[in-house]
Every structure is written in structure tokens, then in C-alpha cells.
Amino acid sequence: MDGQVNIPPKTSIAAALGVAALFFWLVLQVPERDALGRSLPLSLLLGGAFGVLLQRSRFCFYCIARDYIERRDPRGLLGILVALAVGLLGTYAVIGGWMPVPSPTRLPAEAHIGPVSWVLALGALVFGIGMTVSGSCISAHLYRLGEGSPVAPFALLGAVAGFALGFLSWNELYLRAVQEAPVLWLPRWLGYGGSLALQLAILAALALLLMRRSAPVEPASSSLFDSVFRRRWPAYVGGALVGALATVAYLRVGPLGVTAELGSWSRTAADGLGLLPKRLEGLDTFAGCATALKETLLSRNGVFVGGLILGALAAALVAGQFKPRLPTVVEAARGLAGGVLLGWGAMVSLGCTVGVLLSGIFAGAVSGWVFALFCFGGVWLSSLILRRMAVARGLL
Amino acid sequence: MKFSRVLAAAAAVATAIVGWGAQASDALVSTEWLEKNLKDPKVRVIEVSVNPGVFERGHVPGATNFVWHTDLADPVRRDIVSKDNLEKLLRNAGVNQDSTVVLYGDTNNWFAAWGAWVLDIYGVKNVKLLDGGRKKWEAEKRELSTQVATAKPGNVTLADANPKLRARLTDVLASAEKKSNTKLVDIRSPDEFNGKVIAPAGIQELAIRAGHVPGAVNVPWGEAVAADGTFKPAAELKALYAAKGIDGSTPVITYCRIGERSSHTWFALVKILGYDVKNYDGSWTEYGNSVGVPITNVAGTVWTGK
Known part of the structure; x- marks a missing residue:
């Protein structure tokens, strides 16, 4: 490919070791705790692990959806279902310890259980369209940044702008729908056991549906080193590890999420430019990827996202998948435009595929399921339109 | 052994x-x-x-x-x-x-x-x-x-x-107008006390007037604690408040912005020094919003004024 840099393996392994050294140096450098007493080094370590997981198992919601839509390959989607099942079990174990009986008035501490309204559905739909346009969701753009993706920087820049647009439309949406939207937590109606059984049953039914398509057989690997460091991990392995990591993160630091820091940069920048209304109504009262104005340079989500990028970079270097190149104009434009949609959708939905879809469903939130439905709906719809357009132009 | x-x-x-x-x-x-x-x-x-x-x-x-x-x-x-x-x-x-x-x-x-x-x-x-x-x-x-x-x-x-532990607006007003011998302790920061700001940094302004209740003395809550967060010894606390004229000889009312930091000082004065103290949970967000009450505003800050 034009402009592509081919890094010889020895150089890239040395570079990976350098990145790992930088990472662990940072673990020793970051302050011990944030304002709420959470461990920042732990947040950074978990972010690094999350980056390695995402990169090694190609845990990219858009690629996974496209595999199924275009080639009927269900492996990636099954990986997400595994992540949801493992994360549900782990998160329920944590919540059940904190709140032995589901409270009728209170929600488990900081769990991403959001208001359910048409705003959430619309936000998720737009987010899904943004995934198709930019080629990834926000978490995947972050790990792709570590792979040297030419699109990711534009998509993330676009997302920051999209967030600002989200803040601008927030007060209107809040007063029209979000303020009176119910915050639905399944254990409140079905208990822990009932809601867990229901959600696992839904996941099992979806898995059975997907498994009717015969998945391509994973080719046997030549060596263990190859399967761990070079070849893509089976999606179910990535999924199970994401579910386990989410449990540890929730217990010790906070629910998984990747947009709080981006949103917080956007809010601080837009506020600094005087673009935002003086008050964003009710925003700070919701759990989720809340986006506070930046007060400290190092927040727990900030170090988590930083760790994610470094982890993905190290993993990509070892695998020989670090392939930076200059973007084309079309790539930059698609990244920016798709990024704006991602940012707007994530802001009005109070998070993205990680913060709302994964962390929400893990905690038994209806908002997580609604986001999943409309986000994948958006991907499917926009893929269909793109395909029609390509056919019409005689490209397919 | x-x-x-x-x-x-x-x-x-x-x-x-x-x-x-x-x-x-x-x-x-x-x-x-x-x-x-x-x-x-x-x-x-x-x-x-x-x-x-x-x-x-x-x-x-x-x-x-x-x-x-x-x-x-x-x-x-x-x-x-x-x-x-x-x-x-x-x-x-x-x-x-x-x-x-x-x-x-x-x-x-x-x-x-x-x-x-x-x-x-x-x-x-x-x-x-x-x-x-x-x-x-x-x-x-x-x-x-x-x-x-x-x-x-x-x-x-x-x-x-x-009711003896809780001060109401009328109690505070009586002290401000010198109709009672109760002394007031404002435990907020000097900048809030003097009216340079209406609320601490990063906290929403919930009062529409700046300053303090006339006659109140300013002893920020943090002066009552040592570096490790424990209360200072009783003798030190006694001297700290006595220097501001709070010696237990008259009843006292503590207040802050919403009444929670002042509970900390209330605790020190009542439970450690044994003084007769009420906490005013209405605090500045009630007093500073009340119509027609006297206020001392040293800095002269005017709410939303230029």
C-alpha cells in the first residue's frame, strides 16, 4: 500500500518493550488516588489490559456487526454475547454484595443505569450510523489509534466536536424527554435471580440463533507464541476476558467506559470558548459516562483511556499490526463526519458501546438493552443504504 | 517468659x-x-x-x-x-x-x-x-x-x-440585631465571610447576597483540626475560640453554607469544650436569601452586578 511503513519484527518488538517500559513508568508516576479515593495506577493498569484485549481479539463492535451483515460470520457477535454473560455474572456478584436486596429507591453505586426515552434510542441509532460512516465505534477508534490507524485521529476529533453539539442540544432534549424518562433497573421488578435468568436466557437465545450459521473453522495455529502474540484471539476469548476485566474494574475503580474523558475535554473546551449554556440541566445527576468540567489533569477515566491506547500500541507492535500511514482525503472526511455522529450519539445517550451497552447490561439496566438494539439497528440500516448507493453507482 | x-x-x-x-x-x-x-x-x-x-x-x-x-x-x-x-x-x-x-x-x-x-x-x-x-x-x-x-x-x-440544638432564622436574626446575647461563629472561608465570593470555588451560588451575619466571628472549620484530620486538643481549641471571643460564657450559634461543615465546629464546641451551642442548618443559603435582614458585606460584591 502507498505510504505504508513496514516495520521489521525485531524493531517492533524493541518498540513494544519501549512502550511497555513507558507504561509501567507511568504506573509508578501517576498519583496514588483521585479525588474520590480510587486508585489511579490501577485504573491505568486496567486500561492497558483493556487495550491489549481489544487489539488482540479485534473487539470492534462495527467490524463484528459487518462480519455478520456481509459474510454471515457470527463469531464476533458470539464474542459480545460471551462478554455480556460473563460481565453480567461478575457485576451481579459485586452488586449483590453491596446491596443484598435490590432497593426500590436507590441504584447500586455508580452503575450505568440510565433514563430510557426516545432520546436514548435516537442517540444509539445515530451512534450506530456514525460507526458505519467512520468505520468503528469510539473504543475501537481508541485501540486503532494504537495500531496507527489513519482514520482514528479524525474520528476522535470529530467525536469531540460531536460531544459539543450534544451539549448544545442537551437542555432541549432533557426538558422534552429525559427529565421524565424512567430509569429502569431490572432487579427492582424481577429480583437478582429473576433478572439474571431473564437476561442470560435472552443471550442464550441470541447465541443459538447465531450458531445456526456455521462459523468458519479457526485455522490451527503453528505455535503458541503465534496464537497469543500475532494471530487474532478467538472472539469468545476476548469476550470472556472483557467481562472479567469489567467486574474487577467495577469492584475497584468504576464501571467500564471510554467516553467520559473525551466528553470532559469537549465540555471544557466548548465551555472555555463560551459556546455552552451556563447550565446543562440535570446532566450531573445521572450515573453513566458523566462529563464533568475538567478540574484535574489526571482523572481515572483519562488514565484508563491513556492506558488503553498504550496497551493496544504495544500489542499491535508485537503482532506486526502497527501500520501507520497518511490518510486520504476521503478517509479524513469519513472519520470526521462519522466521529461527529459518534460524539453526538454518545453524549445524548450518556455513553457508548462500552459505557452504556456493556456496563449497562452488566448491571441489569434496560438502557443498555435499548442502546444495543438501536445501535446495531443503526449499523444495519446505514450499511444497507451504503450498499444500495454503491450498487446504484455501479460499484457492486 | x-x-x-x-x-x-x-x-x-x-x-x-x-x-x-x-x-x-x-x-x-x-x-x-x-x-x-x-x-x-x-x-x-x-x-x-x-x-x-x-x-x-x-x-x-x-x-x-x-x-x-x-x-x-x-x-x-x-x-x-x-x-x-x-x-x-x-x-x-x-x-x-x-x-x-x-x-x-x-x-x-x-x-x-x-x-x-x-x-x-x-x-x-x-x-x-x-x-x-x-x-x-x-x-x-x-x-x-x-x-x-x-x-x-x-x-x-x-x-x-x-429544639435546643437547632438554631432557626429568628434566633440568628435576634443575635444580628443584638436582641440576644448569643454569639455567632461563621466557619466558612474568609473570602466567603468577607463577601468576596458567595460560594466556595466550584460550588453553585445558592444565595443571592454576599457577606455574613452582622456580629459573627470567622473561625474556618479547618482551624479546629490537626494535619491528620483529628480534632486539636481541648486546650488548643479553647484558646482558638477564646481568641475570637467565644469562651462559653454565652450561648453560641454555628453556621456555614448549608449547615454541614458547621456541624463539625458544633461538635468541637459542644462535645469537646462543653459549650451551649446550636447549629444553624439554614445557614447562609437561608440567611443570605432572606428579605430585609441585616448583612455585613465587607467586599461589597453585588449579586450578578458588574
Whole structure:
């Protein structure tokens, strides 16, 4: 490919070791705790692990959806279902310890259980369209940044702008729908056991549906080193590890999420430019990827996202998948435009595929399921339109 | 062998004495005392922290969590929790008539002290504050638990609210207009006291006037604590407040912005120095919004003015 840099393996392994050294140096450098007493080094370590997981198992919601839509390959989607099942079990174990009986008035501490309204559905739909346009969701753009993706920087820049647009439309949406939207937590109606059984049953039914398509057989690997460091991990392995990591993160630091820091940069920048209304109504009262104005340079989500990028970079270097190149104009434009949609959708939905879809469903939130439905709906719809357009132009 | 045992016993007794002696008052318990008495069924520990998710990710083993803005305050009207609701809450936390209740929390025990004030209003006996709060317990690397203990329901019975511990606007106004001999202690920062700002940095302005109640003296709450977050010794506290004319010879009212930091000073003045003190939970967000009351505004800040 034009402009592509081919890094010889020895150089890239040395570079990976350098990145790992930088990472662990940072673990020793970051302050011990944030304002709420959470461990920042732990947040950074978990972010690094999350980056390695995402990169090694190609845990990219858009690629996974496209595999199924275009080639009927269900492996990636099954990986997400595994992540949801493992994360549900782990998160329920944590919540059940904190709140032995589901409270009728209170929600488990900081769990991403959001208001359910048409705003959430619309936000998720737009987010899904943004995934198709930019080629990834926000978490995947972050790990792709570590792979040297030419699109990711534009998509993330676009997302920051999209967030600002989200803040601008927030007060209107809040007063029209979000303020009176119910915050639905399944254990409140079905208990822990009932809601867990229901959600696992839904996941099992979806898995059975997907498994009717015969998945391509994973080719046997030549060596263990190859399967761990070079070849893509089976999606179910990535999924199970994401579910386990989410449990540890929730217990010790906070629910998984990747947009709080981006949103917080956007809010601080837009506020600094005087673009935002003086008050964003009710925003700070919701759990989720809340986006506070930046007060400290190092927040727990900030170090988590930083760790994610470094982890993905190290993993990509070892695998020989670090392939930076200059973007084309079309790539930059698609990244920016798709990024704006991602940012707007994530802001009005109070998070993205990680913060709302994964962390929400893990905690038994209806908002997580609604986001999943409309986000994948958006991907499917926009893929269909793109395909029609390509056919019409005689490209397919 | 025998000698070493005697030595060990003597050391234990000495530690216990020092452990007690280090506290400024018997309304305070040390982190060391609490750790030793955690297994005592008569000791019930309650955390009142303001930050969400702090209790869940590690608390003093066996502690129960109270959320101040829903458990200890009325969520609809501006008031402290009702007697019935607090009684239910305490019974669920396993508090009996003869229990010793130890309160602690984050941000220097502000909300734990607020809890101590509310419990005192309803006549709960043997309420203590963990000296140094959560911060000291954590700094000393003592054990934290993420498990929520379910206590056997207790039998504590509350008395009717005692109005003597709670100041109302009329009490504060009487002092401001020199119609009573009650002295006022404003525990906010000097910038709030002098009217340079209406609320602390990063906090929403909820009052529309700047300044302080006429006649109030300014002793920021932080002056009552040592570097490790514990209260200063009684003699130091006595000198600190006496220097501002608060010597216990007349009744006192403490206030701040919403009444929670001033509970901390209320606790020091009542429980350590034994003065006659009311806490004014209306504080500046009530007084500074009241029509026609006298105000001293040194800085001259005008709300929304240029």
C-alpha cells in the first residue's frame, strides 16, 4: 500500500518493550488516588489490559456487526454475547454484595443505569450510523489509534466536536424527554435471580440463533507464541476476558467506559470558548459516562483511556499490526463526519458501546438493552443504504 | 517468659491508656480503639460520606452506610429526617438502646458530624465520632471491607426533636440585631465571610447576597483540626475560640453554607469544650436569601452586578 511503513519484527518488538517500559513508568508516576479515593495506577493498569484485549481479539463492535451483515460470520457477535454473560455474572456478584436486596429507591453505586426515552434510542441509532460512516465505534477508534490507524485521529476529533453539539442540544432534549424518562433497573421488578435468568436466557437465545450459521473453522495455529502474540484471539476469548476485566474494574475503580474523558475535554473546551449554556440541566445527576468540567489533569477515566491506547500500541507492535500511514482525503472526511455522529450519539445517550451497552447490561439496566438494539439497528440500516448507493453507482 | 508476659500486659494497658488519652473528648474514638472494638456487638459503626461509591469500595468492616441527602435529610422539604424515618433507619442498622454508635465519613467527617448532630437532636445516647474519619483510617492502612453487613434489627427508641440544638432564622436574626446575647461563629472561608465570593470555588451560588451575619466571628472549620484530620486538643481549641471571643460564657450559634461543615465546629464546641451551642442548618443559603435582614458585606460584591 502507498505510504505504508513496514516495520521489521525485531524493531517492533524493541518498540513494544519501549512502550511497555513507558507504561509501567507511568504506573509508578501517576498519583496514588483521585479525588474520590480510587486508585489511579490501577485504573491505568486496567486500561492497558483493556487495550491489549481489544487489539488482540479485534473487539470492534462495527467490524463484528459487518462480519455478520456481509459474510454471515457470527463469531464476533458470539464474542459480545460471551462478554455480556460473563460481565453480567461478575457485576451481579459485586452488586449483590453491596446491596443484598435490590432497593426500590436507590441504584447500586455508580452503575450505568440510565433514563430510557426516545432520546436514548435516537442517540444509539445515530451512534450506530456514525460507526458505519467512520468505520468503528469510539473504543475501537481508541485501540486503532494504537495500531496507527489513519482514520482514528479524525474520528476522535470529530467525536469531540460531536460531544459539543450534544451539549448544545442537551437542555432541549432533557426538558422534552429525559427529565421524565424512567430509569429502569431490572432487579427492582424481577429480583437478582429473576433478572439474571431473564437476561442470560435472552443471550442464550441470541447465541443459538447465531450458531445456526456455521462459523468458519479457526485455522490451527503453528505455535503458541503465534496464537497469543500475532494471530487474532478467538472472539469468545476476548469476550470472556472483557467481562472479567469489567467486574474487577467495577469492584475497584468504576464501571467500564471510554467516553467520559473525551466528553470532559469537549465540555471544557466548548465551555472555555463560551459556546455552552451556563447550565446543562440535570446532566450531573445521572450515573453513566458523566462529563464533568475538567478540574484535574489526571482523572481515572483519562488514565484508563491513556492506558488503553498504550496497551493496544504495544500489542499491535508485537503482532506486526502497527501500520501507520497518511490518510486520504476521503478517509479524513469519513472519520470526521462519522466521529461527529459518534460524539453526538454518545453524549445524548450518556455513553457508548462500552459505557452504556456493556456496563449497562452488566448491571441489569434496560438502557443498555435499548442502546444495543438501536445501535446495531443503526449499523444495519446505514450499511444497507451504503450498499444500495454503491450498487446504484455501479460499484457492486 | 513470665517477665515478658508482664511486660506485654503492661504495654497493652499503656497503649490503651494512651489510646484513650490522645482523644480530646470521650465523644471521640481513635482509629485504634475502633479497630480493637469492631467485634463488640454493642458497637455499631455508621459511615456518612458525601461522595458516591466510596462506602461500597471499602469501608470499616461491619459498618452501615447512611446517605446524608436522602437518609438524614427530608428529600422533599428542607428539613432534617423525621423521627420515625431515623428510628427505622437506626433499627435496621442494628442500633439498640444501649449501643455505642460510631460515625465516620469522608471529607473530614463533615457529614458524619452532621449525622452526630441529627442523632443528638433525637436523643440518641452514646454517639461518637471516629477522630480523623475515613482519611485517617485509610492513611493508617487499616482493614477495609466491601461486604455489606446485615444487622439484626435493633430496638433503639428516639425522643422528640430537641429544639435546643437547632438554631432557626429568628434566633440568628435576634443575635444580628443584638436582641440576644448569643454569639455567632461563621466557619466558612474568609473570602466567603468577607463577601468576596458567595460560594466556595466550584460550588453553585445558592444565595443571592454576599457577606455574613452582622456580629459573627470567622473561625474556618479547618482551624479546629490537626494535619491528620483529628480534632486539636481541648486546650488548643479553647484558646482558638477564646481568641475570637467565644469562651462559653454565652450561648453560641454555628453556621456555614448549608449547615454541614458547621456541624463539625458544633461538635468541637459542644462535645469537646462543653459549650451551649446550636447549629444553624439554614445557614447562609437561608440567611443570605432572606428579605430585609441585616448583612455585613465587607467586599461589597453585588449579586450578578458588574
